[in-house]
Amino acid sequence: MIYEYSYLQDFIRKVFLAIGCPEQDALLASKVLISADLRGVDSHGTARLSGYVRLYDNGRLNPNPQIKIVHETPSTAVIDGDKGLGLVVAPHAMKVAMEKANNVGSGWISVQNSNHFGIAGFHAMMALENDMIGWAMTNAAPLVTPTFSKEKLLGTNPIAVAVPAEKNPAFVADFASTAVAYGKMEILQRKGSPAPIGWVQDKEGNPTDDSNAVKNGGALLPLGGDREHGSHKGYGLGAIVDIFSGVLSGANFGPWVPPFATAGFMAAGEQVGKGTGHFLGAMRIDGFRPAADFKADMDRWIDRFHAAPAVDGQKVLVPGDPERELEAERKANGINLLEPVVNDLKGLADRFGIEF
């Protein structure tokens, strides 16, 4: 089923309004969520809407949070999200980061007491229009094993970094610290297809091609896959994200990060901090060198990488290219939702008396 993005976005906004979000928050949250659909991170978009409503139903989501600064210096702060939508808390924290960058060159905010913040790239990209570099990370419930571990201790813990250029579109890296996103496993599960070796391990920690491995006690593997191919580096990266987002803010960390509201996986267990943690950063380019000079060099960087000779049938991309192309295509031609997602939305429409 194909839908216009603006239609879906408006529906999302109305659902957030229906659970009690203020007008501005509902609009912002709908922008973040639809941005994931547009940029091809389908698992973090409209498909999650009913999950946020389940978080609300279970008392884990405060639709009208009092987001506040717990502690700060001129360039750092911890922000308490007051159990608000991560979709709203993270942009709020990013605005504080940018204010600090305006004042003293950079701003770095660690966030506690939040929940799933959607697509990391959205928050990092907020910095671009101010000629700043944006940085966004979040921890998440454990799906990933450290190298040599049988136990899942880290989330897919993504990193996004957005860097402005002048004539070229911005450089936007946005990736999980795993070999593959869990959404790709779900696609294989629906098809009944095996997974490439290096994506998952079984419950004994052995390599497997079972695309249901995570459900069967196994785990996603860190970027690198196995020790020989550098999985300790992907593990290190996921750990850095966890520490900056969770430990530095006073949120939960490691295996204690509460799950998102997927069916049958609802309750948070023992807690060592408050909610889920994020880390947002902004650096003013002209805190380093004139923005025009920097952006001219970024154009040179991007042009040079695009010009590299590619293997047959491929081209060399710059981070952000595929998502931007998809966004243009989906804005023009609509967003294709799977039947279970459409049914979820119809259920929400019935419940809240919203047309869909």
Added chain:
Amino acid sequence: MIYEYSYLQDFIRKVFLAIGCPEQDALLASKVLISADLRGVDSHGTARLSGYVRLYDNGRLNPNPQIKIVHETPSTAVIDGDKGLGLVVAPHAMKVAMEKANNVGSGWISVQNSNHFGIAGFHAMMALENDMIGWAMTNAAPLVTPTFSKEKLLGTNPIAVAVPAEKNPAFVADFASTAVAYGKMEILQRKGSPAPIGWVQDKEGNPTDDSNAVKNGGALLPLGGDREHGSHKGYGLGAIVDIFSGVLSGANFGPWVPPFATAGFMAAGEQVGKGTGHFLGAMRIDGFRPAADFKADMDRWIDRFHAAPAVDGQKVLVPGDPERELEAERKANGINLLEPVVNDLKGLADRFGIEF
């Protein structure tokens, strides 16, 4: 041949003195270089000493640089290394980062006009004693292909992040953004052994087990190895390091980063900036939350990861564990140098009239 680390360190110091480094700089540079030998990053330690001397011989190294701040805000700066030893320029920049962190919570320094800075972890770990988180990155001459590229456009571009704990030793992640360090390829070359698939590609961009592939027009692969296993993420990571170190500082970037002084690979080609670039950062823990609370939570993090059930015959490590264990072992039992390295050192001893 086994040498006491203090003997090697003192020899290194004397060589740096002999090429005209001030007393303090020679001592600091010797500490950084020997730290690589101690922590198992053999390719970045004593083995590089003759390379730094070749840089000096070729006029690419200023032994007595006037390191200066080009531009700054309260939390950011660009520093010009004046062609000094990266081993000295990077710690200088880290000190400026820590001063800024003391003043305004964090400090972020992009460095131009430097050269190889040795082991990234050394610089990041400088922050630990001040209850700060340290961050160190550098770009390097191109050995790595972006995903789908036949051409080498990025260096091995390492990242180091050091985080203090209380009763446990610090968390220290320090890794290149490639599947494997080039030093591991050199070990295979000496043995005449093939490389695992996923480490390198040949000059046409095909997977290969040729451990001489990089010499034969091929390239190291980004962390992830191939597109299916997330090489675009390792490429993104290496690109972020390059942009923060090179583009933000006004150093060279991408394929223009000048080579280190290895034989037959001496001259820098076209330049788009000044020398090699680094990026150093420091964040004061109590810019976020009380350091004691944070460090207690880091202990909990570290203990929890150590306690995870491991696959047979292994244990779950925390980043920094292997290097710290090796450092203790090598401080006690000495450092084993390969014959070519010993011959290099003997050559330097003869040239400068230093006992070895």
